[in-house]
Amino acid sequence: MRLSPKDADRFEKNRLADKIRANRELEILSDKTGHVTQHLKNQNFNLFAEHYIKTHKFKDIRIVASAVEKFKLTIDNPRLKISKINPTIMETFKDYLLHDAGLAGETAHNYFIRFKKVLKSAKIQGYLKFMPTDDIQFSNPNKDDSLRKQVLDAEEL
Template sequence: MDIHHNGERWREFVKVNILNKDAAKSEKLRVIEKIRLNRELELLSDDTGYIPQQFKKLNFFIFADDYIKKYRNRDVRIIASSVEKFKESTNNPKLQISQITPAMMDSFKNYLIHDAGLSGETPHNYFTRFKKILKDAKIKGYLKEIPTEDIRFSNPNKDDSIKKQVLNALELQKLASTKCGNEEVKKAFLLACYTSLGLAEIRDLKWENINKSRLITKRKKTGELINNRLNLSALKILGEPKKRDDFIFNLQFISDNAVNKNIKNWSKRAELNKHLTFYCARHTFACLLLINGANLKTVADAMGHSSTKSTLKYLNYIQKLQDDAIDNLPTIEI
């Protein structure tokens, strides 16, 4: 194609071989003409802001899946999870890119904060990663404007989320001493408090991941390596080892909702006024390490964080505990 546009001239090759029989050659020429017309329409669209009809009708989730397959950064799992949450929020698997509006994105933001079962910084992380897909859609001409430009993400649970989700040593012992409706859930949750594992890793955990009192696996969300020593309490929770290919916990056929329901009822029996999830177990592990003298880099590695940036929130929480303890020292008259 010999292109003249905005005072410039260049060539683009359509990579179609037409040196064949007459019938095939004629058909290929028709294909080439269609490619030429589409390319002309794209160039006109760049100047006018017009979005071609075939772009508007593209299914968003097909576009998102293609984006995820080609994405090469380490946060790809978070992006994929954000798309799943968006699918839950919209409940429309046939959603077209052109149907994504600022109002829909504002609704998605509220869904992440209040209804998606997420906590802490996770809603904000999902929303931020999701915007990468929208930005790519705009770059490729599927969107005229990014529908999140005027949306501010303010998480009402941000400041106190860590405080609400951390178990201290006494609360941990209270849970351990309280009966749970599902003993597998109980053991899995307690092990998470000593290892940083989330529910996704716990489900897939096999005896081959335990080697000489060490836990060696990867985080599902980021792919980061976890290589943590298991203390005596963690080894006691695990019990006697079985075949290397056996799952450690029988949680493969129980839903996330059922797991969370078991934890909720267990927490009530233990008379803990906290909303417990496996996120809570991870937060507990990080804070207990810091309380017992671990440095920030050590905790980041144990949590499977790629940097200490995500770990700073735990250090801030520990500092708050220290400040509160100092404020509660007895007063004296001088």
């Protein structure tokens, strides 16, 4: 039996609709289990970060870009998948910022906070189910070294 062109077109549309429905069902089910679907799991972090930096419209874009560069120096894996970023990797990144990156003052903390924005964007877009930085406390050891503003009282004025 041979299908007419009209029936073949309808058959193809139904097949495509079934495939879309099945993928959507999988996404809905995976939201409840914490499972990341395969096409999202294989996203390269470097490509994602580059796209984020190009589309980021806030004033802190230079700090975000610098934080991503420091992360790339720390991990040194151009094929790193977003789904492979875990608390251990983030702890390594934090230690690098604090001790080996040559940063002073609040810069290490600022880089870490800005890098978390990239990860939060990945979570919002479905690449991550959980933030790998949730249990990491970042305390700046140089916090007490910052300059304190001295205020003159009325008598000194």
